Amino acid sequence: DIVMTQSPDSLAVSLGERATINCKSNQSVLNSSKNKNYLAWHQQKPGQPPKLIIHWASTRESGVPERFSGSGSRADFTLTISSLQAEDVAVYYCQQYYSVPWTFGQGTKVEIK
Amino acid sequence: QVQLQESGPGLVKPSQTLSLTCIVSGGSISSGGYYWSWIRQHPGKGLEWIGYMYYTGSTYYNPSLKSRVIISVDTSKNQFSLSLSSVTAADTAVYYCAREDEGILGYWGQGTLVTVSS
Numbered sequence: 001d002i003v004m005t006q007s008p009d010s011l012a013v014s015l016g017e018r019a020t021i022n023c024k025s026n027q028s029v030l031n032s033s034k035n036k037n038y039l040a041w042h043q044q045k046p047g048q049p050p051k052l053i054i055h056w057a058s059t060r061e062s063g064v065p066e067r068f069s070g071s072g073s074r075a076d077f078t079l080t081i082s083s084l085q086a087e088d089v090a091v092y093y094c095q096q097y098y099s100v101p102w103t104f105g106q107g108t109k110v111e112i113k
Numbered sequence: 114q115v116q117l118q119e120s121g122p123g124l125v126k127p128s129q130t131l132s133l134t135c136i137v138s139g140g141s142i143s144s145g146g147y148y149w150s151w152i153r154q155h156p157g158k159g160l161e162w163i164g165y166m167y168y169t170g171s172t173y174y175n176p177s178l179k180s181r182v183i184i185s186v187d188t189s190k191n192q193f194s195l196s197l198s199s200v201t202a203a204d205t206a207v208y209y210c211a212r213e214d215e216g217i218l219g220y221w222g223q224g225t226l227v228t229v230s231s
Contacts (some may be wrong), residue, residue, distance in 0.1 A: 001176075049209055049221040049222065049223055049224050050160065050218075050221055052219050052221075055217045055219075061219075093159065093160060097213075097215065097217060097218075100173050101162050101164075101173075101175040101176065101177075102162040102218075103162065104159055104162070106159045107159050107160075
């Protein structure tokens, strides 16, 4: 199985400031022939199911605010919230879909400082 | 807009079989093109992907649960099901169903908490 490791486990950021979450996999999730990274980010607010916000490492889902961006390649990825809003308080999970079984990072809890 | 809704008992006794159903609306399972997954989340913990099925009945299960899992489909009712046998307290979790496209879990149900206890 591909192991996904996120850092930090939690972070507190002031409103309007940048939040950065890292995700590393123990093997590359890049399909070189398609030039696509099989990496998604999900947001889970308290009491709600996860919600897909980014796939292919950097493609935002429709309706997801532009302050959310994904970057990285191969085994090293980042989710950035450029200007944290109160409604962004959540746990964020990276997920690889390069090979089954799909696996998730342990999650990063984002709070307001 | 596709919607998914899990249903089933909230309490299961140890050693028994957990059975859940996911009702899909806003799209037909039998139209193809998508896989239908189950994922679980232990209380206060992260996410574990259980497995998926295609409308033809083909399946893939997480090896960690493979010996106890069956995912099946009823296209006439536009629903799919999860069966997990020989449950223990370690199977207590919120269970989600989801639609996936090439592994991208784009649509999730609200989830249902299943507690394993006597």
